[in-house]
Amino acid sequence: MSANSLQTLANAGKGESTRTLLRVIILFLIAGASISSRLFSVIRFESIIHEFDPWFNFRATKYLVANGFYKFWDWFDDRTWHPLGRVTGGTLYPGLMVTSGAIYHALRALTIPVDIRNICVMLAPAFSGLTAYAAYLLTNEMTPSSSAGLLAAAFMGIAPGYISRSVAGSYDNEAIAIFLLVFTFYLWIKALKQGSMLWGALCALFYGYMVASWGGYAFITCLLPLHAFVLICMGRYSTRLYVAYTTWYALGTLASMQIPFVGFLPVKTSEHMPALGIFGFLQLLAFLDYVRSAIPSRQYQTFLWLFAGGTFGIGLLALVVATSAGVIAPWSGRFYSLWDTGYAKIHIPIIASVSEHQPTAWPAFFFDLNFLIFLFPAGVYLCFQELADEHVFIVVYAVFGSYFAGVMVRLMLTLTPVVCVAAAIAVASVLDTYLKADSPAPEGHQSEEGSDATTKKAAKSTLKSTSKPVVGIYSYLSKGIVVGAFTIYLLMFVRHCTWVTSNAYSSPSVVLASRLADGSQHIIDDYREAYQWLRQNTKEDAKIMSWWDYGYQIGGMADRPTLVDNNTWNNTHIATVGKAMSSREEVSYPIMRQHEVDYVLVVFGGLLGYSGDDINKFLWMVRIAEGIWPDEVKEREFFTPRGEYRVDEGATETMKNSLMYKMSYYNYNTLFPPGQAQDRVRGVRLPDVGPTLNVLDEAFTSENWIIRIYKVKDLDNFGRDHASAAAFDRGIKKKKGTKKRVARQLRIE
Amino acid sequence: MAPKHRNVTPAAQQQQPVATSSSNVAAAPVAAAPSSSSGSVSGGSSSSKMGSKQQNSWDQVVVNIANYYSKNTPQRTKLLDAFMAFLVAVGALQFLYCVLAGNYPFNAFLSGFSATVGQFVLTASLRIQTAEANKSDFPSVSPERAFADYVVCSLILHFFCVNFIN
Numbered sequence: 026m027s028a029n030s031l032q033t034l035a036n037a038g039k040g041e042s043t044r045t046l047l048r049v050i051i052l053f054l055i056a057g058a059s060i061s062s063r064l065f066s067v068i069r070f071e072s073i074i075h076e077f078d079p080w081f082n083f084r085a086t087k088y089l090v091a092n093g094f095y096k097f098w099d100w101f102d103d104r105t106w107h108p109l110g111r112v113t114g115g116t117l118y119p120g121l122m123v124t125s126g127a128i129y130h131a132l133r134a135l136t137i138p139v140d141i142r143n144i145c146v147m148l149a150p151a152f153s154g155l156t157a158y159a160a161y162l163l164t165n166e167m168t169p170s171s172s173a174g175l176l177a178a179a180f181m182g183i184a185p186g187y188i189s190r191s192v193a194g195s196y197d198n199e200a201i202a203i204f205l206l207v208f209t210f211y212l213w214i215k216a217l218k219q220g221s222m223l224w225g226a227l228c229a230l231f232y233g234y235m236v237a238s239w240g241g242y243a244f245i246t247c248l249l250p251l252h253a254f255v256l257i258c259m260g261r262y263s264t265r266l267y268v269a270y271t272t273w274y275a276l277g278t279l280a281s282m283q284i285p286f287v288g289f290l291p292v293k294t295s296e297h298m299p300a301l302g303i304f305g306f307l308q309l310l311a312f313l314d315y316v317r318s319a320i321p322s323r324q325y326q327t328f329l330w331l332f333a334g335g336t337f338g339i340g341l342l343a344l345v346v347a348t349s350a351g352v353i354a355p356w357s358g359r360f361y362s363l364w365d366t367g368y369a370k371i372h373i374p375i376i377a378s379v380s381e382h383q384p385t386a387w388p389a390f391f392f393d394l395n396f397l398i399f400l401f402p403a404g405v406y407l408c409f410q411e412l413a414d415e416h417v418f419i420v421v422y423a424v425f426g427s428y429f430a431g432v433m434v435r436l437m438l439t440l441t442p443v444v445c446v447a448a449a450i451a452v453a454s455v456l457d458t459y460l461k462a463d464s465p466a467p468e469g470h471q472s473e474e475g476s477d478a479t480t481k482k483a484a485k486s487t488l489k490s491t492s493k494p495v496v497g498i499y500s501y502l503s504k505g506i507v508v509g510a511f512t513i514y515l516l517m518f519v520r521h522c523t524w525v526t527s528n529a530y531s532s533p534s535v536v537l538a539s540r541l542a543d544g545s546q547h548i549i550d551d552y553r554e555a556y557q558w559l560r561q562n563t564k565e566d567a568k569i570m571s572w573w574d575y576g577y578q579i580g581g582m583a584d585r586p587t588l589v590d591n592n593t594w595n596n597t598h599i600a601t602v603g604k605a606m607s608s609r610e611e612v613s614y615p616i617m618r619q620h621e622v623d624y625v626l627v628v629f630g631g632l633l634g635y636s637g638d639d640i641n642k643f644l645w646m647v648r649i650a651e652g653i654w655p656d657e658v659k660e661r662e663f664f665t666p667r668g669e670y671r672v673d674e675g676a677t678e679t680m681k682n683s684l685m686y687k688m689s690y691y692n693y694n695t696l697f698p699p700g701q702a703q704d705r706v707r708g709v710r711l712p713d714v715g716p717t718l719n720v721l722d723e724a725f726t727s728e729n730w731i732i733r734i735y736k737v738k739d740l741d742n743f744g745r746d747h748a749s750a751a752a753f754d755r756g757i758k759k760k761k762g763t764k765k766r767v768a769r770q771l772r773i774e
Numbered sequence: 775m776a777p778k779h780r781n782v783t784p785a786a787q788q789q790q791p792v793a794t795s796s797s798n799v800a801a802a803p804v805a806a807a808p809s810s811s812s813g814s815v816s817g818g819s820s821s822s823k824m825g826s827k828q829q830n831s832w833d834q835v836v837v838n839i840a841n842y843y844s845k846n847t848p849q850r851t852k853l854l855d856a857f858m859a860f861l862v863a864v865g866a867l868q869f870l871y872c873v874l875a876g877n878y879p880f881n882a883f884l885s886g887f888s889a890t891v892g893q894f895v896l897t898a899s900l901r902i903q904t905a906e907a908n909k910s911d912f913p914s915v916s917p918e919r920a921f922a923d924y925v926v927c928s929l930i931l932h933f934f935c936v937n938f939i940n
Contacts, residue, residue, distance in 0.1 A: 275892035
């Protein structure tokens with residue numbers, strides 16, 4: 026593989042082997058840089074799995090390693106979605122777990138004892154090195170200048186848009202999927218250029234791997250047909266296109282259907298129909314092409330009209346019939362939300378409630394891509410100048426990718442590769458032009474090493490340019506200025522990337538960091554404290570109810586069954602939890618009893634000023650619950666008459682009586698002197714008298730009050746309802762209770 | 775690369791480019807063509823009206839194609855074509871069965887059908903790659919390499935099918 030590509034890369038000329046060696050060294054350095062820039066979180070915190078989804082992937086990987094592949098494939102998980110369970114083996118993308126499982130076993134076979142956790146943590150950085158290499162290969166297909174490839178590799182390696190999903194510990198599907206995405210595109214271009222079945226088959230295999238890894242595979246499924254379609258419309262149909270596309274589609278579709286979660290989708294859903302349509306269209310074109318070479322032109326016209334008209338009519342009829350008969354599923358909601366950004370908010374609150382599904386804000390482009398975003402159009406323009414088949418691909422990808430990146434924050438990830446490639450083409454063309462000592466001889470690409478040690482190389486080549494007589498760009502001054510400016514840009518880019526990575530993307534969010542007054546770092550470890558408490562103090566099968574965000578973490582870290590988790594496959598079940606959280610105690614208690622809930626977990630950031638807490642997410646719970654029970658839960662009632670969302674004295678009755686509010690603020694005012702209880706997230710003073718809880722007992726509150734766990738009371742022994750029983754208890758045990766409460770105070774270390 | 779094939783494509787979308795491009799390239803083979811098909815052009819533009827004339831030229835088109843095929847196709851390629859025709863027949867049969875008798879083991883139907891379709895396109899690709907006329911399109915693919923690719927792809931295809939068939 027690598028030998029082959031290097032061979033094609035190496036342009037003819039003297040010093041080829043030296044250049045190849047240099048290239049290999051540079052690529053290794055880039056891989057090293059991209060890996061090491063993702064290690065901030067490991068160094069600052071520890072080798073830990075981040076965030077939410079990775080915890081599930083980690084848990085699944087542990088299951089895979091412990092029980093083997095076949096058991097993993099048939100895994101029915103009864104510890105999630107409590108009464109229902111989840112057919113996990115059939116509803117996940119297994120690529121990630123299988124990859125790390127394979128690495129684990131390979132290392133074991135080499136007698137390298139390594140913990141599966143460390144493999145999971147380091148998987149994303151390791152694959153980012155490969156992504157850089159894939160970007161290098163892809164770019165080299167676009168332009169003869171090999172410096173562009175190296176620049177693209179360097180950009181890809183450190184672009185924050187990609188780092189955001191691939192720092193050490195963010196063990197998510199995207200960790201390997203972006204590599205597969207770029208590499209599949211590379212193979213596609215290769216197949217298209219050569220018209221080779223083998224490359225097409227390789228492309229299909231990697232496409233299959235991609236399907237196994239990430240739901241974003243639909244991006245490839247739509248982009249390749251689109252590229253083919255654009256080529257056809259431009260009058261560039263060629264037999265090479267036929268060979269590459271049909272091989273890819275025939276094998277790739279079969280490969281994608283091997284994944285149980287995907288199953289029959291490729292022949293049933295509309296997202297996959299463009300690929301099928303282009304496949305059929307290409308068959309027609311190939312046939313017409315053949316006929317055209319066989320008969321004279323006039324006759325061909327007749328033939329064409331009849332044939333094309335007939336086929337189109339039949340195809341349209343079949344499509345209409347199939348869609349109306351329900352054979353082909355209509356477009357899914359997530360898909361609609363790609364076209365109409367308001368769609369999800371109205372129809373599917375569960376999709377809209379996820380922050381990464383929000384539309385992208387403009388500054389995010391600059392934040393994630395820095396100066397690449399300016400060079401991106403320049404690179405696309407350069408593609409237009411040549412406009413071979415592969416350049417059309419970049420153009421199509423650029424348009425498609427920018428649109429989707431604008432619609433959903435998360436899809437910035439799919440835009441990043443093309444931005445890196447296009448920007449690298451632009452920078453390389455500038456550098457190649459201005460770094461040349463003598464313009465007619467196009468041999469010296471000093472700029473190809475410009476990626477990791479830009480200053481030095483630039484300095485060297487400007488020195489070289491001064492030593493020789495000049496043709497081409499005549500003035501040293503203009504050369505110097507342009508090269509110098511770009512050197513500065515590149516340096517600033519590196520600086521920006523490092524800064525963004527270190528500040529924005531390297532927080533595990535399981536462990537929080539803060540600075541004490543003296544500037545030293547203070548680790549806030551409430552999550553793990555609480556999960557550890559659950560693990561040690563509750564029954565093995567105690568059911569934990571929490572909002573779905575924390576489902577995976579509870580499953581992964583506390584190893585306790587949960588009601589709902591981040592998989593969100595059952596909206597009704599989530600709405601049930603939302604209803605339990607947003608209703609009065611008397612309403613919530615039967616729901617919790619029915620679902621055999623033992624503990625309820627809420628996240629409360631009021632003491633610390635941690636804004637990602639449940640009170641801030643509360644409105645989504647209300648909305649989702651309202652979607653199912655519009656009569657019982659009403660979003661309007663959580664707002665004051667003036668339309669404010671308040672938690673202080675002015676909060677509505679519904680708000681104050683909701684279980685979530687009570688659980689969050691229960692006993693909170695005992696931390697403060699009377700009348701000074703304050704919520705630091707919302708910046709308001711709370712009522713003097715805190716809420717009372719009748720159906721729940723406070724079981725655990727973490728050090729900084731971020732996690733609060735309540736035990737659901739059993740039915741009363743005397744058959745009283747909980748309110749009166751609690752009132753009776755309060756009457757008797759008042760003294761004891763207050764004593765206990767006095768003993769509790771804020772622990773500060 | 776191959777101007778002949780570049781020019782074909784506009785024909786698929788529009789009638790206009792066909793007239794220009796094909797008059798450049800493919801006017802030669804049959805001298806009698808213009809006179810016989812002048813009616814058919816008008817027939818093509820208003821196809822339903824002039825049924826009988828249409829029929830004539832349609833016959834002629836088919837005959838022309840058949841002649842061209844039997845004259846200009848090597849024996850080996852004909853073998854491939856026979857295989858492709860067989861695959862089409864099998865595919866049609868499978869589809870018919872699916873329509874008539876239901877698609878109950880959908881896996882089985884799908885993998886069987888995909889196997890025929892996949893094998894068909896692979897064979898078509900092999901045929902395209904080995905055809906003399908297309909040589910200029912595939913500078914890096916020799917017939918031997920094409921066949922090796924074909925074998926590899928078929929193996930992959932059938933591996934997936936067998937795995938999927940349940």
